[in-house]
Every structure is written in structure tokens, then in C-alpha cells.
Amino acid sequence: MGFLFWRKKKDKDAPQEQPVEAVEAPEAEAQTEPVFEVPVEIIAAPVVEVVPEPEPVVDVVPEPVVEVVPESVVEVLPEPEPVDEVVPEPALEAVELPKRSFIKGIKSLFTRIKFDPENLDELEDVLIQADFGVTAAERIVEGVKGRAKKQGAKSEAELKQILQDIIAENLERDDKALNLSSQKLPYVILVVGVNGVGKTTTIGKLAKWLKEGDWDVVIAAADTFRAAAVDQIATWADRAGATLIRPKTEGQDPASVAFEATEIAVRDQADILIIDTAGRLQNKVDLMNELDKIRRVVEKQAVIAEVLLVIDATTGQNGMVQAKAFAEVAKVTGVALTKLDGTAKGGIVYSIQTELGIPVKLVGVGEGISDFAFFDAREFAKGLVN
Amino acid sequence: MFGNLSDRLVETFRNLRTKGKLTPADIDATLREIRRALLEADVALEVVKNFVTAVRDRALSDEVSKALNPAQQVVQIVNDELVAILGGEARKISFAKNPPTVIMLAGLQGSGKTTLAGKLSKWLKDQGQTPLLVAADLQRPNAVNQLQVVGERAGVDVFAPEPGNGVGNPVTVAKDAIKHATKKQYSVVIVDTAGRLGIDEELMKQARDIAKATDPDEVLFVIDAMIGQDAVNVAKAFQDGVGITGVVLTKLDGDARGGAALSVSSVTGKPILFSSTGEGLDAFEPFYPDRMASRILDMGDVLSLIEKTQKAFDEDEAKRLSEKMLSETFTLEDFLEQMQQLRKMGNMKSLLAMMPGAGQMREQLENFDEREIDRTEAIIRSMTPRERQEPKVLNGSRRLRIAKGSGVTVTEVNSLVNRFDQAAKMMKTMAKGGMPQIPGMPNMPGMGGGFIGGGKSKKNDKGKKGSKSGNPAKRAAEEAARRASKDVEPGASGSAFGI
Numbered sequence: 001m002g003f004l005f006w007r008k009k010k011d012k013d014a015p016q017e018q019p020v021e022a023v024e025a026p027e028a029e030a031q032t033e034p035v036f037e038v039p040v041e042i043i044a045a046p047v048v049e050v051v052p053e054p055e056p057v058v059d060v061v062p063e064p065v066v067e068v069v070p071e072s073v074v075e076v077l078p079e080p081e082p083v084d085e086v087v088p089e090p091a092l093e094a095v096e097l098p099k100r101s102f103i104k105g106i107k108s109l110f111t112r113i114k115f116d117p118e119n120l121d122e123l124e125d126v127l128i129q130a131d132f133g134v135t136a137a138e139r140i141v142e143g144v145k146g147r148a149k150k151q152g153a154k155s156e157a158e159l160k161q162i163l164q165d166i167i168a169e170n171l172e173r174d175d176k177a178l179n180l181s182s183q184k185l186p187y188v189i190l191v192v193g194v195n196g197v198g199k200t201t202t203i204g205k206l207a208k209w210l211k212e213g214d215w216d217v218v219i220a221a222a223d224t225f226r227a228a229a230v231d232q233i234a235t236w237a238d239r240a241g242a243t244l245i246r247p248k249t250e251g252q253d254p255a256s257v258a259f260e261a262t263e264i265a266v267r268d269q270a271d272i273l274i275i276d277t278a279g280r281l282q283n284k285v286d287l288m289n290e291l292d293k294i295r296r297v298v299e300k301q302a303v304i305a306e307v308l309l310v311i312d313a314t315t316g317q318n319g320m321v322q323a324k325a326f327a328e329v330a331k332v333t334g335v336a337l338t339k340l341d342g343t344a345k346g347g348i349v350y351s352i353q354t355e356l357g358i359p360v361k362l363v364g365v366g367e368g369i370s371d372f373a374f375f376d377a378r379e380f381a382k383g384l385v386n
Numbered sequence: 387m388f389g390n391l392s393d394r395l396v397e398t399f400r401n402l403r404t405k406g407k408l409t410p411a412d413i414d415a416t417l418r419e420i421r422r423a424l425l426e427a428d429v430a431l432e433v434v435k436n437f438v439t440a441v442r443d444r445a446l447s448d449e450v451s452k453a454l455n456p457a458q459q460v461v462q463i464v465n466d467e468l469v470a471i472l473g474g475e476a477r478k479i480s481f482a483k484n485p486p487t488v489i490m491l492a493g494l495q496g497s498g499k500t501t502l503a504g505k506l507s508k509w510l511k512d513q514g515q516t517p518l519l520v521a522a523d524l525q526r527p528n529a530v531n532q533l534q535v536v537g538e539r540a541g542v543d544v545f546a547p548e549p550g551n552g553v554g555n556p557v558t559v560a561k562d563a564i565k566h567a568t569k570k571q572y573s574v575v576i577v578d579t580a581g582r583l584g585i586d587e588e589l590m591k592q593a594r595d596i597a598k599a600t601d602p603d604e605v606l607f608v609i610d611a612m613i614g615q616d617a618v619n620v621a622k623a624f625q626d627g628v629g630i631t632g633v634v635l636t637k638l639d640g641d642a643r644g645g646a647a648l649s650v651s652s653v654t655g656k657p658i659l660f661s662s663t664g665e666g667l668d669a670f671e672p673f674y675p676d677r678m679a680s681r682i683l684d685m686g687d688v689l690s691l692i693e694k695t696q697k698a699f700d701e702d703e704a705k706r707l708s709e710k711m712l713s714e715t716f717t718l719e720d721f722l723e724q725m726q727q728l729r730k731m732g733n734m735k736s737l738l739a740m741m742p743g744a745g746q747m748r749e750q751l752e753n754f755d756e757r758e759i760d761r762t763e764a765i766i767r768s769m770t771p772r773e774r775q776e777p778k779v780l781n782g783s784r785r786l787r788i789a790k791g792s793g794v795t796v797t798e799v800n801s802l803v804n805r806f807d808q809a810a811k812m813m814k815t816m817a818k819g820g821m822p823q824i825p826g827m828p829n830m831p832g833m834g835g836g837f838i839g840g841g842k843s844k845k846n847d848k849g850k851k852g853s854k855s856g857n858p859a860k861r862a863a864e865e866a867a868r869r870a871s872k873d874v875e876p877g878a879s880g881s882a883f884g885i
Contacts, residue, residue: 125431128425128431128615129430129431129615130615131428131614131615131616133425133426134422134425134426194612194637194640195496195498195637195665196495196496196497196498196610196637197496198495198496200527225665226532226665227500227531227532227535227536227539228528228529228531228532228534228535229532231527231528231531231532232526232527232528232529232531232532234528235527235528235551236527281637281639281640281641282640282641283639283640283641312496312610312612313616314494314610314613314614314616314617314620315612315613315614316428316612316613316614316615316617316642316645316646317426317427317428317614317643318428318612318614318640318641318642318643319612319614321641321642339494339495339496339583341583342494342583342584342585342616342620343583343584343585343616343619343620343623344614344616344619345616347614348614367495367525367526
């Protein structure tokens with residue numbers, strides 16, 4: 001089944017299109033773009049300086065002719081409402097985006113190991129080897145034993161069905177769809193995670209998929225730390241046909257990039273704003289605080305619809321630690337499980353979802369721009385057990 | 387580093403340590419804990435099974451029952467077996483007889499190859515080699531750019547004839563790179579390749595072709611310390627697919643227990659040559675299996691620390707300083723000097739993490755503010771020579787002047803002076819009776835309070851034994867208190883004292 005999302009109606013009058021079009025040249029240098037050059041410059045300076053409060057913005061903003069209604073943005077801090085009112089309630093239409101299957105990405109638990117109906121304790125080992133973790137594995141096996149006893153199940157097929165059902169039941173969630181129906185545009189998606197899990201690639205795929213559904217997508221390149229990260233996201237933005245907001249200077253404060261991008265997305269009435277962030281290990285307090293700051297500055301102007309934590313399917317039990325830490329700081333709303341096309345089974349998401357209550361939403365299964373899908377508990381459980 | 391595994395084993399052994407005699411039931415209970423700890427640390431199941439069996443066999447044998455302290459003996463066995471799994475002796479990189487030495491990097495996507503290439507090149511350059519980085523990852527968007535930036539930061543030349551992003555043939559690039567390096571007389575060639583999955587036949591063949599074309603002296607398998615059970619499959623795939631000669635462990639500065647490292651070396655039989663511990667170009671060091679094993683057991687990595695010290699300290703200077711320390715005439719001036727020496731060793735955080743007992747302070751270590759050293763330095767520099775020699779003369783007005791001069795508060799000056807007094811006392815103890823309590827290292831005496839706790843040193847001293855005596859509730863409370871104190875007085879926290 002597909003999900004219903006709400007986006008801005010496309011048949012808007014011409015004048016509205018213009019600014020959007022002007023910005024929509026992803027590979028172009030930020031400096032040469034007249035449209036967002038102005039606001040970028042104004043906002044950039046004050047935010048970069050580790051300012052605790054963005055008051056200085058007030059001093060600078062009034063002079064140039066920008067139509068973002070600067071006073072209300074700054075003055076009325078407590079509620080993001082002014083923004084909702086500024087955007088003249090775009091007419092929304094329901095869209096159903098194409099569903100994609102990821103079944104080919106899931107590897108069976110039993111490729112190497114035989115399933116022995118006589119010895120269910122070995123099932124625990126099997127689950128451990130799929131990174132479910134000792135505790136979860138024990139619990140699942142208990143569940144299988146209990147249910148098998150109740151139903152008098154003995155054959156391999158029956159037991160496998162029970163295992164599949166238990167995994168699927170525990171992973172099934174109502175909120176697994178992306179939260180793109182609140183009708184509060186732009187939908188802001190913040191993408192976070194440790195280093196090298198595939199955040200940028202995931203954003204590229206997501207942007208492409210949303211563009212296919214004819215949404216206006218803006219991407220903020222807020223990974224200003226890693227060498228050439230901006231170029232990497234630029235390539236993906238280009239492939240997806242999304243607008244890219246680059247940092248103005250090398251090593252610019254990521255929060256200021258996020259701030260500017262939000263401003264531009266709001267002004268241009270984009271449907272989606274995806275914010276790419278630098279990879280950070282969850283035990284680095286400074287870097288985690290930076291994430292918190294990004295979230296706060298974005299929330300001054302818009303509502304964050306999704307905070308996606310990207311988890312590499314090869315990740316072991318540290319995945320739980322990651323999820324806990326990021327959930328606390330960044331208020332993670334969903335997990336994107338990447339690199340499921342390898343030999344890893346991604347069992348760690350079971351614990352993340354069942355113990356921390358964070359739903360898995362997206363799945364990445366390759367390096368191609370279309371290699372991703374929505375998470376489906378039944379499909380996942382079936383793939384694992386068969 | 388390997389944090390939680392150490393904590394876990396320490397917890398397990400605490401019960402053993404107090405016992406005079408071990409029953410087989412004791413041993414089994416302990417082994418169950420170890421099994422669980424290792425699994426939770428992501429050590430591959432098959433490796434865990436072998437490990438537990440080996441330990442059990444030895445633990446039940448005569449060598450334990452006849453030992454004076456059986457519990458300690460079991461610890462020793464666990465340690466030995468860990469070292470055995472980690473690959474025994476340390477190995478250095480093998481250089482070619484006729485340069486250039488070719489080092490090829492291979493691994494999964496996102497394991498950190500490009501970053502590592504930069505670090506490795508910097509490290510080799512510091513050793514007097516002339517490395518050349520080769521951009522043979524033509525797959526990932528802008529990997530070539532990234533390598534160029536990294537090379538520039540490291541001050542190392544980069545061979546990048548192709549733009550990448552799917553354009554160009556990595557095998558040709560690698561082949562040309564060798565020619566180029568020979569002609570220009572580079573001594574080492576580091577080939578950065580694209581990330582690939584072990585099951586991707588096409589890309590594995592490409593990796594083989596690169597290896598064939600360059601005839602590498604080392605093929606280093608780069609693996610993320612956070613990887614789970616799949617480490618075994620991936621390592622096998624790369625060993626069979628490309629043929630690796632060594633392993634590099636990355637992202638060890640995270641809090642992953644890193645058990646996969648044990649699996650990889652056990653499954654491939656190849657040694658771990660380096661570990662990568664941060665995003666800076668210098669966050670890179672040789673990997674020592676024996677030291678790592680004792681780090682797992684939370685006995686500290688004293689050897690690594692000593693080596694780092696040797697590198698940075700000018701030896702005469704160090705000798706003079708240590709004599710001073712022991713002769714009880716250690717002054718704030720000496721302290722300043724010592725701090726500057728230590729600074730040369732690099733990041734204080736990673737240095738402190740090697741100290742015995744660092745496991746307990748991990749959380750505080752992570753929050754350690756490097757700039758705190760600057761502030762301490764500023765305070766001392768604002769003192770007159772006499773004040774540095776005799777901190778006793780520091781009265782209220784002097785302290786106020788110093789605080790003003792160094793841009794801190796009087797409280798911070800006070801806390802520095804207090805901590806200096808404590809450290810001086812500790813040194814006196816050491817001068818008289820050697821290092822107190824090293825082996826079990828329940829706490830770093832005088833230190834635990836010293837560096838990170840900030841103004842809370844008294845409290846910590848009191849808890850010298852308590853903070854590690856197996857009362858987790860108490861420890862948690864203490865940590866909470868420490869954290870709270872940090873929130874209240876951020877400026878005064880995290881002193882650099884007690885180094």
C-alpha cells in the first residue's frame with residue numbers, strides 16, 4: 001500500500017514560479033546567484049559568530065530590501081506561527097508517491113546456518129549473528145517457543161512462520177510513513193548520523209524520489225566539516241534536480257547554513273527542505289550540541305517534519321547507543337537503514353525500534369539513485385526468515 | 387576506546403578478585419558474563435565460542451587451582467587469550483626493497499578509507515618518506531576532490547588524472563600512478579580505492595585488477611570499529627577477493643566496543659596495523675595487540691603513553707623534570723614547562739584516555755576541553771616568577787591581579803592553586819613509596835579529582851575506593867554530581883592539572 005502525502009499544488013500562478021526557477025541551478029556557485037546572495041550575506045555574518053542569541057540579526061536585516069519580513073522572524077521568537085501566516089496557505093494536493101520494494105536487499109538468516117526445529121536454542125545464535133543482540137534474541141526465541149507450544153507447531157515451516165510473525169508484529173508500526181502530511185510547508189527533513197553511514201547518498205535518493213513526485217526540493221549542505229562533502233552533496237542534488245544551498249565560506253557554521261536554507265525554502269515556498277549534516281560520533285559532546293543548535297535555528301522559521309537517523313546495516317550493538325544519543329539530542333523521528341544490499345542483516349534496527357520506539361522508515365539497498373524503499377515490517381521479516 | 391567491554395569485564399572480575407578459591411561454577415558464571423559481554427561488544431559468535439572454550443579449558447586446569455590468587459589467574463588467562471585473538475605481536479608496515487612501496491586500501495563504503503589515506507600519508511611523511519596519494523576511487527561522488535583536499539592538508543602530492551564520479555578507469559589510474567611515482571621518485575604510493583561490498587563480484591574483480599596492476603606490498607583492509615557480526619563475512623570476502631595483508635581499524639574514538647576487531651584478526655589471521663582515532667590528520671597510531679588487550683581489561687595503555695611521551699619529550703628535559711618532581715621542588719613554573727612538553731604529544735584527550743583507569747573517566751574525558759590548558763597556561767603566565775616558585779605567597783590581592791591578568795575568575799585561580807597543592811602532595815607520595823595502587827588502579831589518586839572533575843576534587847578523593855568499588859548506584863550518583871557541577875560552573879570545570 002502506498003502512503004498519502006500532501007504537497008503544494010503545482011498549478012500556481014506564474015510570478016510565484018520565477019524566484020524558484022532562478023534558484024534552481026544546483027551546480028552554480030552560490031556567489032553568482034543574485035536571488036539568495038542577498039539574504040545569505042545578511043544572515044551569515046551574525047550567525048557565524050558563536051552568538052548565543054540571534055539578536056544581532058535585527059541590526060543588519062532592516063537595510064536591504066528582502067521580503068522575508070525580517071522583524072517578525074526575529075522578534076516573535078516563541079512561536080513559529082508567523083511563518084505559517086507569511087506563507088499564504090498554499091493549496092495542497094494529496095500525492096501518492098511510487099512504492100518501491102526492497103525485498104531483494106534482505107538476506108535470509110538461514111543461508112549459512114540450518115534451521116533445526118529440534119533445537120530452538122540455536123535460533124538465538126542465528127539471531128545474534130544477524131546483530132539482533134543477545135537480549136532481543138533471547139526474547140524472540142522465548143516468544144517462538146511459547147507460541148510453538150501453544151499451537152503445537154513442530155515442523156520447520158510452521159516454526160519459521162512463527163518466527164516471521166513475531167518479528168513482523170514487533171516491527172509493525174502505524175507511523176512508518178514519512179511525516180509529510182502535516183500540511184505545514186516546507187516539510188523540513190533533518191538527516192543525522194555517525195560518519196560514513198550514507199547520509200549524503202540517502203539524501204540524494206530521497207530528493208530524487210520526491211522530485212519524481214513533482215515536489216520542490218531544497219537541500220542544505222550543512223556538512224561543512226568533511227573535505228569536499230559539499231561537492232558530494234552537490235553532485236547528488238544535481239542528479240536529483242534539487243536546489244542546493246551551499247555554505248558561503250569554507251567551514252561556515254553548519255547552523256548558519258541551515259538557517260539560511262530554511263529562510264530560502266520558506267521564502268520560495270519549497271515543498272521540502274532536506275538538511276545534510278556532518279557525520280558525528282555520538283560521544284562527541286561538542287558535535288552533538290552543534291546538532292541541537294541546527295535544530296533550534298531551523299525551528300525558528302519552520303517546523304521540522306522528520307529527523308532521520310541514518311544507520312548502516314553493518315552496524316553492531318553500537319547502533320543502539322547511536323540511536324539513544326541522537327534521539328536525545330536531535331529528537332530523531334525515524335531511522336533510515338542503509339547498505340542493506342551487503343551481507344549484513346541489519347538486525348540492530350529491531351532493538352532500536354522495539355526498545356527505543358523509533359520507527360524504521362527508509363531502507364537503502366545500493367549506490368544507484370533509485371536504490372531505496374520504504375521499510376515494510378512484513379517484507380523485512382519474510383526476507384529474513386526465508 | 388573499547389569502553390564498554392572493559393567496563394563489563396572489570397565488573398565481572400571484580401567479583402572474582404575478592405575470592406580466594408574458584409569453583410567450576412564460579413568459572414562458568416564468569417564465562418557466561420564474558421560471553422555476553424563479548425557478544426554485546428560485537429565480537430563474532432564463532433570467535434566468542436572459541437574464546438570461551440579456550441579460557442574454560444585453561445581456567446579449569448591445574449595452573450589456576452594451584453595459583454596463589456586464582457581470580458587473578460583467570461584475568462591473566464582472559465588477557466592472554468585476548469592478545470592471541472588480536473594477533474599476537476605487533477607488526478610494522480613492510481616496505482619494498484626497491485621503492486616505491488605500494489600500499490592499497492580496500493574496504494566497505496564509509497569505512498573511512500579516504501580519511502585514512504590522508505592520515506597514513508601524513509604519518510609516512512613525518513617519518514621521512516615521500517608519499518604519493520592516488521585517487522582510484524572514481525565511484526563515489528567527489529571522492530577525488532576529497533582526497534585532493536586531504537592531500538593538501540597533509541602536504542602530500544595527489545595523483546588524480548581522472549575526475550571521478552563514474553568517469554575513468556581505476557585500474558589504469560593505479561597503473562599510471564606507479565609509473566609516475568617511479569619516475570618522480572616517490573618512496574610510497576598509497577592507492578585509495580572505492581568502497582565495495584564483499585559480495586559485489588564485479589567490483590571485487592576490479593579490486594583484484596588494481597592489485598594485479600600495482601603489485602602492492604601491503605593491501606590494508608579498512609574497517610569501521612562499529613561494525614557488528616557481519617565483520618566476519620566482510621573480512622572473509624575481502625581476504626578471498628583481494629587478498630589482504632593487514633587491517634586498519636577506524637573510528638576507534640567512538641564508544642563502540644569494537645569487538646569486531648577481535649573477530650577480524652581472528653578470522654583472517656592478519657594483524658591490525660593501525661588504528662584511527664579521530665577526524666584530525668594526526669589521529670592515527672600503530673595498533674599494538676598486547677596493549678589493546680590490556681586496554682580491554684582496563685589496565686590502561688601505559689606503554690603507548692610512554693612511547694608518545696618519548697617522542698615528544700626531549701629526553702634530558704624529561705629527566706630533569708622527573709628529578710624535580712621527585713625531589714619535591716616542583717614548582718608551577720616546572721608545571722608550565724611540563725604542560726608545554728605534553729602538548730607536543732598531541733591531543734590531551736587521547737593521551738589521557740591511555741592512562742590506567744581511564745575507563746571510568748571516559749565520559750569526563752570526552753568532555754575534556756582542550757582550551758582549558760590554554761586557560762591554565764594563561765593563569766600561570768600571569769604570575770610573577772616568585773609566585774610561580776612559591777605558590778604560598780599567593781594572597782587575595784595577588785590572586786585577583788592574576789585573575790584579571792589572565793581573564794579568568796579568582797575561583798579558577800584558586801582551584802588551580804589547590805589542585806597544584808594536591809598534585810605536589812601526590813608527587814611526594816610517589817617519591818617516597820613509588821606509584822600507589824597501579825595494578826588494579828581503582829582510581830587515579832590525586833588525579834581523578836585533578837583533571838576533569840574541576841572544583842570537585844575533594845569529593846572525588848573521598849570516593850577514591852568507593853567510585854569503583856562495585857557500587858554502581860554510587861558511581862552513577864557521583865558522575866551525576868560531577869556533571870551537575872559542570873553545568874553550574876562551566877568556567878571552572880575541566881582543569882588541566884595533575885598531568
